[in-house]
Amino acid sequence: MRVRTTLVAATAVLLTAALAAPAAATAAGHGHAGALPQSRLRSTGGTLMAMDAAVAAGVPGVTATAEDGHGAWSATAGVSDTGTGRPRSAADRYRVGSITKTFVATVLLQLEAEGRLSLDDTVDKWQPGVVRGHGHDGRHITVRQLLNHTSGVFDYTSGTGFYRAVFTEDGFFRHRYDTHTPGELVRIAMRHRPDFAPGTSWKYSNTNYVLAGMVIEKVTGHPYATEIERRIIAPLRLRGTSLPGTRVTVPRPSSRAYSKFTDPKGPVHDVTQLNPSLASAAGEMISDSADLDRFYSALLRGKLLPPRQLAEMKTTVEATGIPGARYGLGIMDRRLTCGIHVWGHDGGIHGSRSSAVTTADGEHAIAFNFNGDWAGDPESVIDGEFC
Template identity: 60%
Template sequence: MTGAAAALTVTLAAGALAAPASAATPRPGHGDHRHEATQGALDGIVAEGVPGVTAQVRDKYGSWNAASGVGDLRRGTPRGKHDSFRVGSITKTFVATVLLQLQAEGRIDLDDTVGKWLPGVVEGNEHDGDAITVRQILNQTSGIADYSRDDEFSRKVFSTEFFKHRYDTWTPEQLVKLAMRNKRVFEPGKGWGYSNTNYVVAGMIIKKVTGNAYGDEIERRVIEPLDLKATIAPGTRATMPRPSSRAYGKLPLDPEAKTYDVTELNPSFASSAGEVISDSADLNRFYSALLGGRLLPKEQLAEMKDTVSRGEDRGGRYGLGLIELTLPCKGTVKRTVWGHDGDLHGSSNLAVTTEDGSHSLALNMNGDWAGDADPVAEAEFCGK
């Protein structure tokens, strides 16, 4: 999920920060000199105070894997170049891809109402599922309240009460009901507002249409065809697969702003809005295949890339689970990349690729209180 509290960036357990150390050094002769600026930007993230960062670039020359900083603050071990991590809202692109595939198969129309598939689910406090389309939940123009802003949810997830609830299981139905306790943000189609509830509803629609959990459909339609060995929808699984590093962050509602280790947690509170686990290599393969036309017919890919403004404060434009981002390169040259960002419990991520899918970057920071991924994207794509 993405953004501050609304993005569910939460954290757990202790440890003093260790001195950062770069875990990747460019080696002339292996093509790494082409990524010196990118490596410098990764090191810069660590210099800002993030424990560690892992990344991969994939282009016509092959794959370049890098890391910087620390993966485990207590042990002082370096960040791994091939770590798995929680991708947060990057999950949304996977979910949107499945729904667009279902549309291509004639099993659903994106202009169907939510009420057609989930009657009575999106109701209350001005919400009306019969007035909201599937397309509007995918491009965040539905006006549905974000459950992660609900007071009860915030208390259990963003305050120190999290320690009591880190292994709780949340059902999609529970999460949507939390959202319905809050007033609609705007009339459907009359604004743009990031809401994790939209993609919980999307996951519920996938199950209604197919009879299968959204994660099972992602596995069958995306993970298996692309051979994404590190990608899973974990459901209620609290532990991380290996290899992986520890994830650190600060609870937004903790007045002491301590740093905690939140590596283990039940990710069901993120559901189909942000629970997927993957690694940089898999994310690059996914976005490269998606933008390269291997997962969707031309018509559906064009619909996915039909964007609306996210507002001046956020920048970029939002399609159907896909962000169009124009990088502010020096001079008059601009570079446009497509992908998504995501944050979840001590895990901050960015995965982007060029429009033809030929040049991709994916990275993860194992800390959520500092660090900016944009300079890494600019270093990798600007001037190339």
């Protein structure tokens, strides 16, 4: 959910078809799926090496699924449970953190296409008086600025009290099952000054997407989760994808999730169970790699948005502090080390780091997850697949 400077580096950016039967060709420590030609299997070598390197660096396990014109493949490395040594599964469901933001932005753009709102509406039009305090003023912030992080609204996850209660070891184990309402999260942000005047700069803020979820509810009369399920999950048949609300567990099949909190040299803690309302519309969702491939492929192929709204989503601003990246409406355009551009998002939440990206035509995608949040390089996995 929170962003660091790897990818949209969050607390994390990663087509179609479900996994096929296991292929005959395998590599030590990995499982593969999809009846691919040997040439394609060889080309996955960079990804597999990057996954192994992540495990060597301390990530308990990695699961990935990719698809291109040759078909789909999947691979795993490491373990899903450090106590039993059970390996990770290509079918694992996991918390996707800020990848949730692309789903939220897609719903808002669908509502714009239906004429039910405008991206240039003020936040105050839909949530009057909610964005007020210490210089915040929703009368001067647009829906577009929420979606591309140019609003200047303070990120509630950076508030000292919230950070201590949620992201430190002692705070997490005292508060992991607490329920947080969207309004509460916004009020935390309103206790702080905005980062800048609306539209004058860029800074990633989870509060933007909590507000975006609140706008969806006001426009439709339904919770944002209901609209995501109705408009995206059901039509695309994303059977591994869900919005848990306050449910503290991850549906099976799934792995344990591990964290070292603020000390990368400290002990490893099992943080699998938590109340995801702490992330709300900024990062509560659960999915699997095949579903994320299918979602981003459909999105970039224009199956979820009309051309004008997809063009709006892909209109980017500079993502200050993230080299080679620009931010659209809930989606990032990233230039890889080899010059290839991919579109997608990263996501991070306790014990889980995920990325999902696809090429602009939606023809080549990869999604993957680390079940530890303190080590490994997600960018190298993406580079290994595309470069």
